[in-house]
Amino acid sequence: MNTSHFKYIFFSLIIGLSSCKKTEEAVIIDLNELTVNSIHRAFENGDYNSEQLVNAYLKRVESYNPQLNALTVINPEALETARLLDKEYKETGVLRPLHGIPLIVKDNFNTKGLPTTAGALALKDFIPEEDAFMVARLLEAGAIILAKSNMAEWAFSPMHSESSTAGTTRNPYNLAHVPAGSSGGTGAAVAANLGTIGLGTDTGNSIRGPSSHNALVGFRSTLGLTSRSGVVPLYLRNDVAGPMCRTVEDAVKMLELIATYDPKDPVTANSKGKIPENYSQFLQKDGLKGARIGVLRTLSENDPDPEISKLFENAISDMRELGAQLIDSVEIPDFDNLRQNQWCNDFRKDIEAYLAEYVKNDTIRTLEDIVRIGSTSEYAVDGLNFFLENSGRSQNPEIECLDPYSDERRIAFREAIEKKMDELELDAIIYPSWNHKPAKIETFAEGYKGDNSQIISPHTGQPAFTVPMGFTSGNLPAGLQFLGRMYDEPTLIKLTYSYEQGTRHRHPPFTEELTQGK
Template sequence: MIRNPLVFLLLLVTLLGCKTSEPAEPIDVTELTISEIHDAYKSGTFTAQQLTKAYLERIALLDSNTNALTTINPEALDIAKQLDAEFEKTGVLRPLQGIPIIVKDNINTEGMPTTAGSLALADYFPEEDAPIIKKLKQAGAIVLAKSNMAEWAFSPMHSESSTHGTTRNPYNLDYVPAGSSGGTGASVASNFGTAGLGTDTGNSIRGPSSHNALVGFRTTLGLISRTGIVPLYLRNDVVGPMCRTVEDATRVMEVMVGVDPEDPITEHSRGKTYTDYRQFLVKDGLKGARIGVLRELSEHEVDPEIKALFEQALLDLDSLGAEIVDPFDVPGFDTLRQDQWCATFKKDLEHFLATYVKRDTIQTLEDIVRIGTKSEFAKQRLSSQKDHDGRWGDSDVPCGDAYHDIKRIAFRKAMENAMDSLKLDAVVYPSWNNKPAHIDKFQEEYRGDNNQVISPHTGQPAFTVPMGYTSGNLPAGIQFLGRMYAEPVLIKLAYSYEQGTHHRKPPKL
């Protein structure tokens, strides 16, 4: 049975109230892509209502394995019905029309709880959608469910919340799906929805994507609005797609891009974006590309199986037409990467509470600590955040975002100058140098997380793509790092690699 009674109840009510006609053939939702779904809508193979019902039935059958979801949208089928009626009337499909998506439980979604996995926000229902959710809905997407996460997005290691417990990796249930967007990772990998959203402060899109054989886009800081999202460190936070294919991730990302007056950092993207990113889905996009190998992130404390997969990935990149520059060295890299983290959780969270939650009883971090948590890990992190403010480490340089913090600017300039000197299109390294950890040993086995090192601090985009599996059927990913606002380049390279290797396969639930 489903462990979460709320999910079970909503599923039961939704499915019992469903009066959709049955498709001519049962819908196999496994690995369905956005383009395939839209082709089916156009041909009359099935409708949005029928597809949504098929996903809900799959969730009811299989989510007890992973505990990936927290809340089912009780209006999902009604929304699908409206979208079907619209398509029947207009004959035109909006960019994401009838596409069921999974949304991480720290993103404001009207009519659904947004808990960030915490007891303090367990009954917080936002009055309106976050701007990115508005954009997705305007594009025709159906918010199908919210996903479990590491409480307050604290953990890159695992996805445990006070509200819904621990999420498991669908490829091997004894292992973590990483954090903090592990619920999105596990649910999209399990084909509980067509696409998903995660947030990434240091790892939390790319880690779960790597651990769950998904494509994860951490885009340039400033490309997409973060308004209406429970923050961890807003100076780092990015929201982005977690999907089974590069094309689907590109389609979801494309809809969310744009300047948001409520999120001033997006002003930096003005004049640097595209309305059509799908034009960069070029199958032979690796031909003639120059790719650097950052050995600082692929040589030290690397699991032999991950090492073998990465070396094979380099051979694959070469065979697909890329010129491999190995090694790619950045002068002063080890020094530049130091003292980049700043604790801004208290300030950022209290601003969110005042702006959206608006309760006298929950105004400060001290209130959150008073309300408490069921997670020992979250308890330790809350205590740490309460007692520390400012930069971690020895530096006394003032904290700022990637556009104003002199340490971050110096790190980015060093990376991009080194890339320019070698005329590189991108840099690659393993997303993790080690396998996923066992759930019951997640802290002692946590190592090899390369996601935290560069892009969260420099602001640069970094995409992870499946590169194969280690023993135990555990996925691994390769990461492509680009210059600021170089999403077109990364889409081209990641898509070409994906199409040339086809590593993604669904878990055997």
């Protein structure tokens, strides 16, 4: 047994023993790796209620967030909301799907009565009048917003999570390293058990990158399966919002609630008739048995860190032992050419539409207004100046930005992948979410390499899920990514759940290190 696992088991035992102690004044709750199901069982057994749970999380946040800087705003109504949900359960005996579950929300989701800043000075005083569609769905299901989380300002950075409103978030597994971006605050908070479940957004990497760097499960679902209305956009052509959780099962519980048509987000019309009655039916421990999995060496062998390569080879071996057939490797015809010139997006158009619909402030209407107000993040300043100089467009301004479902370049890329999957009868394609370890905060720009998440899924619209693949030296997590066909979340759920249950790679950060702020 290595030192890391010994420390993990030791502290789990200490926490487990303390959780057995009860007093008349309070219940001591072991927050270590709680899930929706374990919390609901505790409610049903009378072990504790939602108010006690929220209070326990708030105390943990007070202890650990100063070191992580993952959370920006604590919801002052969280305890009162929990009391109301406890009263409801006492009267009805019925638990809603996420009844009393503390939720961490990335700071680019509109939250009624709470600041929504996208990490930017231009929005530091903006308090929405209503919740984003996705947030409203989760609250209706009984979730409680515990806090808003820090993010890369305007979601610009896939590398790190630094904002003008809150500063820099650290990786809970090793505080000298980044949690990736832009949903790094959600990633760090959920990984460190500062909340039960989390919401992030993913334009190219920003759910899957932080999930990979923080030993979490991150779902980037099919573009069009879920709504983005009420979310500060980066590029609506690519933006997807979704779950960041410690388990596949919890991520699936969230997906069931947010996968639906939203008339305020036209892209979701494409999901009609493609959503099953529920996704939980696909949580099958033997889901890898008989599955055909393609290995995309084109990505896995692109200048990888040797430790990541070893974890990836172990993952392939584990899947074989779990009953899968691995097709090693898969070659996508004309892949290098098809992936080029896919970043055709218009930040100006998308952000100015958001400002007009939600912020409604005459002094903050345009990209020029945002630039005038400024930023304390050098990375964000560079990004804003780039968009200002290039009329708000990214990469090649000569390329026309077409509808993501009708753009011939995107369609050709997706069809090449899915045609190869059909030809080889593949259920999914796998590759490391990142080929390198999380970079150090002090040198994140130089250390940023190996990000595979931005290459396929955001451009083709296909779903891609990341799950923990293990740890490298320095106690740094790594993730394994599964790419599926459009709207084939059921298959990805079966595969990722089976892999997760068969390997059990995730463990929480060591409490000792967080406490001491190492």
